[in-house]
Amino acid sequence: MRCIFLLVHRPHAGATALVIVPSLALAVAGSLLLNAGAASAAGSVQPINVAGNSTPITGVDQRLPSLGTTSYFTAGPGFADEIESYHDSGGYSSDQQAVATAAGQFLGPWLANTCGDTSAAMCRPAVVFDIDETLITDYALYAANGFTLPGNLSRTSIIKCSSAVIAPTRDLLRAAQKEGVAVFLISGRKESARLATEACLRNRGVTGWQELILKTPATQSLSNAAYKTKARAGIEARGWRISYTIGDQLSDLTGGHAAQGFLLPNPMYYVG
Numbered sequence: 001m002r003c004i005f006l007l008v009h010r011p012h013a014g015a016t017a018l019v020i021v022p023s024l025a026l027a028v029a030g031s032l033l034l035n036a037g038a039a040s041a042a043g044s045v046q047p048i049n050v051a052g053n054s055t056p057i058t059g060v061d062q063r064l065p066s067l068g069t070t071s072y073f074t075a076g077p078g079f080a081d082e083i084e085s086y087h088d089s090g091g092y093s094s095d096q097q098a099v100a101t102a103a104g105q106f107l108g109p110w111l112a113n114t115c116g117d118t119s120a121a122m123c124r125p126a127v128v129f130d131i132d133e134t135l136i137t138d139y140a141l142y143a144a145n146g147f148t149l150p151g152n153l154s155r156t157s158i159i160k161c162s163s164a165v166i167a168p169t170r171d172l173l174r175a176a177q178k179e180g181v182a183v184f185l186i187s188g189r190k191e192s193a194r195l196a197t198e199a200c201l202r203n204r205g206v207t208g209w210q211e212l213i214l215k216t217p218a219t220q221s222l223s224n225a226a227y228k229t230k231a232r233a234g235i236e237a238r239g240w241r242i243s244y245t246i247g248d249q250l251s252d253l254t255g256g257h258a259a260q261g262f263l264l265p266n267p268m269y270y271v272g
């Protein structure tokens, strides 16, 4: 197996460590990895090693270009051909389906081990979904703007609900609900976008969630990873047991307070 050597920043330890990981799917808290020049075909779902992280993570390569930054960026027009090839070949959709399938297969055994014969009402099982590029996607909008997205366009997208549903994860959500598992949505969108977000999700067939958690003035200054970890901890503090958390960013998954994280591809932007 080919391996790649990564210098990984460990935010909790305040240190940098050398990590050896399989070359297909790599990751890092705070940094990225990538597969610039990658073929358009779908990748494989496998464990993703994140130094210092307490949540086991499974997923696919995010296919982000390596732009040498640990803060937010969009891929930009220079990567348009590669991203469009990945999308148009069906590789993007296939990877989303593969990760959703893996998450679905995780839930049953987890329920049996965690709840046994205890009713869902007593056991209170839960799963956590991110929203953007997890349940709905702005791929078309990004593609039309050279894989960048100015803030005004992002706000317009939310208000007008230009996002399309991602069917594999919508179906994953529905499958969890059928098992009596509560669905929590945790998004980096602001509280001011609540009504538009709820309406758009329902319009796209995403319904029945237990709670939608958005960024408030009190949590706005937190990093995405800290904000989402804090939100999951709050869910557990209210008596829920979180099986998996699924999202397109490592910051949706790291930090504990879930039995397993599932990483979806997102070749368009990195949140950090």
Ligand SMILES: [Mg+2]
Pocket: 130, 131, 132, 133, 134, 247, 248, 249
């Ligand atoms: Mg997202």
